[in-house]
Amino acid sequence: MKILSANAIRKVDAYTIEHEPVSDYGLMQRAAGALTEWLLERIPSGTHVVVLAGSGNNGGDALVAARLLMLSGFSVSTYCCHHQVTVSPTCIIAKDALLAIPDADCKEVAGRDFFPRIESTDWVIDGLFGSGLNRPLQGLAVDCVQLVNRSGATVVAIDVPSGLPTDGDFVVDPELCIHATYTLTFQLPKLSFLFAEHELLTGEWSVLDIGLNRNAIENAETSFHMITHDDAAALLHQRAKFAHKGHFGHALMIGGSRGKIGAVVLASRACLHSGVGLLSVHLPQGGELVLHTAVPEAMVEADQNEKYVTHVEISGKHNAVGIGCGLGTHPQTAKALEDILTRAICPMVIDADALNLIATHPELKSLLSANTIVTPHPVEFDRLAGKSSSGAERLENARQWAVDHQCVVVLKGAYTAVINALGEVWFNSTGNPGMATAGSGDVLTGILLALLAQDYDPFDAARLGVYLHGLAGDLASNATSQEFLTAGVLIDFLGSAFKKMQKE
Ligand SMILES: NC(=O)C1=CN([C@@H]2O[C@H](COP(=O)(O)OP(=O)(O)OC[C@H]3O[C@@H](n4cnc5c(N)ncnc54)[C@H](OP(=O)(O)O)[C@@H]3O)[C@@H](O)[C@H]2O)[C@@H](O)CC1
Numbered sequence: 001m002k003i004l005s006a007n008a009i010r011k012v013d014a015y016t017i018e019h020e021p022v023s024d025y026g027l028m029q030r031a032a033g034a035l036t037e038w039l040l041e042r043i044p045s046g047t048h049v050v051v052l053a054g055s056g057n058n059g060g061d062a063l064v065a066a067r068l069l070m071l072s073g074f075s076v077s078t079y080c081c082h083h084q085v086t087v088s089p090t091c092i093i094a095k096d097a098l099l100a101i102p103d104a105d106c107k108e109v110a111g112r113d114f115f116p117r118i119e120s121t122d123w124v125i126d127g128l129f130g131s132g133l134n135r136p137l138q139g140l141a142v143d144c145v146q147l148v149n150r151s152g153a154t155v156v157a158i159d160v161p162s163g164l165p166t167d168g169d170f171v172v173d174p175e176l177c178i179h180a181t182y183t184l185t186f187q188l189p190k191l192s193f194l195f196a197e198h199e200l201l202t203g204e205w206s207v208l209d210i211g212l213n214r215n216a217i218e219n220a221e222t223s224f225h226m227i228t229h230d231d232a233a234a235l236l237h238q239r240a241k242f243a244h245k246g247h248f249g250h251a252l253m254i255g256g257s258r259g260k261i262g263a264v265v266l267a268s269r270a271c272l273h274s275g276v277g278l279l280s281v282h283l284p285q286g287g288e289l290v291l292h293t294a295v296p297e298a299m300v301e302a303d304q305n306e307k308y309v310t311h312v313e314i315s316g317k318h319n320a321v322g323i324g325c326g327l328g329t330h331p332q333t334a335k336a337l338e339d340i341l342t343r344a345i346c347p348m349v350i351d352a353d354a355l356n357l358i359a360t361h362p363e364l365k366s367l368l369s370a371n372t373i374v375t376p377h378p379v380e381f382d383r384l385a386g387k388s389s390s391g392a393e394r395l396e397n398a399r400q401w402a403v404d405h406q407c408v409v410v411l412k413g414a415y416t417a418v419i420n421a422l423g424e425v426w427f428n429s430t431g432n433p434g435m436a437t438a439g440s441g442d443v444l445t446g447i448l449l450a451l452l453a454q455d456y457d458p459f460d461a462a463r464l465g466v467y468l469h470g471l472a473g474d475l476a477s478n479a480t481s482q483e484f485l486t487a488g489v490l491i492d493f494l495g496s497a498f499k500k501m502q503k504e
């Protein structure tokens, strides 16, 4: 699923109007109709609704919704905040249509004294600004936003919360933006919804289909996508009936240090449960017995050192290497990492302490090869690339990093971003906060290693892997709860996640 910029959506909108039997106002009615349908399924009957309309088409949507809600029997108070001298022509049509029904009212907010009284039991429909916002809010609009935010009412933002730039192109002070309970956005997700700091602003967001022209969406250019179930399912390889374990690759997992053997155990278990043929694990000698006991399916290549990894034999028999889980950052381990990066020619997944080592030994970056996946969480990424002041800035830095080092970056988060060497970004759509638990990242590394060993292209492996990982988390939390989730439980649900991906 594409994520288009406000500008690209405007073009799709114009194309739709030009090529289909629908006018500006017709499209607005469709948008407001979808919105009202959503609302009617959720607003408790008897609720008083406060509609705030700006001077653009976002305001027009709000006015059409006000009309539809009144026709459905709701008590609606409508306020026009005409912060612009010019009011959009479609917004004027919507206002006239509203005022044509009996008892309809639309008060002009000319100053603070004209503000509505908003009760905490009210529902507020925010149609002040949509995708046309191009600068931070000022003056009366800010006062209005703050009135809404302090009211305690349920707030439904139309398209985007007013004050939030659709493409995340400027940093928003949360005081200058609506804090929506729900955001109902049209047709496609918006980039700015995917940054952690905007969660407070968007609340729970969903996409409403308003039937914009499919061809226009298909042809629109963008670097941003969201991974849907169908996208991920299309990436899954079929397993041939006559295949044997040699067909599914031999993976080498390198990790563990004293006190962190569990990380490599989890990653190894996840790897074996993700379809790999053979798994060898290289870990400090002190962890050998633990690994044999916890993961009997794996072969163990113990390091000569008891507590941390010092030297790994890389041979041509391995189809993929994973390194980092619980690895520690001992100087001798750094040396071993340099040696591995220099000699390994197969695809690699690099995680956790291996990334921290690269951050403290930046000369290692030049050894990364094109078929590498790195899987930093935001703090690890900032260590690698320098601090970012916002999610949008970090995403741009991660795109640049992927281009500069010609590898796949998996920037982990609520919407994990998988970025290829061209700077194309695919955001994951599965997963839940229950997965923010120790070892969850190790499980992902195991999955990615297994897919690389099975000869998945690194970008495909990363997109499919993050989707499966999140899906296992969703299935696990549905069957138990987010609180109950541990990395081990995630692995237990990997089987069901793969099953959901297979064609019926
Ligand atoms: N795309 C679709 O498919 C469909 C879209 N639809 C709806 O249209 C909405 C987009 O409408 P829109 O383009 O009229 O823009 P909107 O956000 O209402 O702003 C109006 C004007 O405000 C101004 N302005 C900007 N920043 C400002 C600021 N900080 N403080 C003060 N003023 C500021 C700026 O004008 P400027 O000042 O730059 O001249 C801007 O033009 C979209 O979100 C959706 O709800 C649906 O109806 C149907 C299908």
Ligand SMILES: [K+]
Binding pocket: 058, 126, 127, 128, 129, 130, 157, 158, 159, 160, 161, 162
């Ligand atoms: K809005």
